[in-house]
Amino acid sequence: MADTTPIPCPECEKVLNVPEQVLGKKIKCKDCGCAFVAEPPKKAVKPSKPGGAAKPKKPEPEPEPKKEEPKKPAARYADEDDDGAVPKPLGTVDEGEDVARCPHCAKELEPPTAVICIHCGFNNVTRTKAESKKVWAPDASDWMNHLAPGFGALAIFVALLVLNIVCLLKMEEWMTDGFLDFLKSEEKGMDGKIKFAVKPGAFITFVLAATIMPMIKTARFAIKRLAIEYQPTEQVKK
Numbered sequence: 001m002a003d004t005t006p007i008p009c010p011e012c013e014k015v016l017n018v019p020e021q022v023l024g025k026k027i028k029c030k031d032c033g034c035a036f037v038a039e040p041p042k043k044a045v046k047p048s049k050p051g052g053a054a055k056p057k058k059p060e061p062e063p064e065p066k067k068e069e070p071k072k073p074a075a076r077y078a079d080e081d082d083d084g085a086v087p088k089p090l091g092t093v094d095e096g097e098d099v100a101r102c103p104h105c106a107k108e109l110e111p112p113t114a115v116i117c118i119h120c121g122f123n124n125v126t127r128t129k130a131e132s133k134k135v136w137a138p139d140a141s142d143w144m145n146h147l148a149p150g151f152g153a154l155a156i157f158v159a160l161l162v163l164n165i166v167c168l169l170k171m172e173e174w175m176t177d178g179f180l181d182f183l184k185s186e187e188k189g190m191d192g193k194i195k196f197a198v199k200p201g202a203f204i205t206f207v208l209a210a211t212i213m214p215m216i217k218t219a220r221f222a223i224k225r226l227a228i229e230y231q232p233t234e235q236v237k238k
Contacts (some may be wrong), residue, residue, distance in 0.1 A: 005040050104129060138232040146232040150225030157218040160211045167207045171200040 004017040011034035018027060018038045027038045100112035104122035116123050121130035138146075174180045175196055180203075 005038075007038055007040060009034055010036055134237040135234040136237060138235075142232040147226065147230065150222050150230075153218040154222040154226065157215055157222060160215045160218075164204075164208055164211060167204050171204050175200055175203075 003020050005020060005023060006015045007018050008015050009029040009032065012029060012032040014029065014031050016027070016029065023038050023040060025038060026035055028035045100109040101107060102109055102117035102120060102122055103124070105117060105120040107117065107119045110118055115125050116130070121132060122128075123130065170178075171180075
């Protein structure tokens with residue numbers, strides 16, 4: 001007959017005779033159906049009498065582990081005392097003079113009466129902060145593309161102005177001995193001057209009327225592009 005080891009059921013406490021080859025494996029109690037690992041008890045248990053269940057001795061309670069006291073946190077400051085008290089915040093040193101500072105970034109205003117802070121762009125009058133953006137620096141091609149239309153408009157204005165001046169000085173000569181001599185008449189006036197079918201002043205007025213609006217527009221555009229908005233358009237970095 002194989003050697004057996006009495007092991008109590010942890011549920012109904014009935015002692016079961018377990019063969020040695022089953023020790024360490026999971027078994028099932030026949031009475032209550034509890035499944036557990038068959039491990040031999042530290043002390044031998046007497047087999048139960050037939051018809052009755054023997055109660056094994058209750059294991060002695062294990063001593064409760066000692067609670068570790070929480071460690072004291074390390075001092076955060078060099079002058080922190082042993083009780084963990086935090087020292088008072090450091091005060092400011094009076095330099096003996098009042099310094100005008102920006103209420104937004106607390107940096108010194110340059111000059112002290114400045115309306116806008118050069119460090120953060122805060123406006124001390126409107127109490128608002130200017131938005132900042134990164135842009136590309138304009139190169140030679142940007143300047144050329146921006147100013148070229150202004151120089152073109154200026155050239156057109158100068159050409160029209162010269163045309164009006166020349167017409168004012170040379171119109172009568174052109175109509176007498178020039179390419180407009182077909183407009184002169186063979187008759188002469190009482191003052192001895194040649195009569196014209198169309199007077200020179202009428203041609204001068206017509207040329208001025210035809211060129212006055214282009215001259216005004218080109219002059220305004222040239223002044224705006226070359227004097228007022230002479231800087232190229234900013235290109236924002238993406």
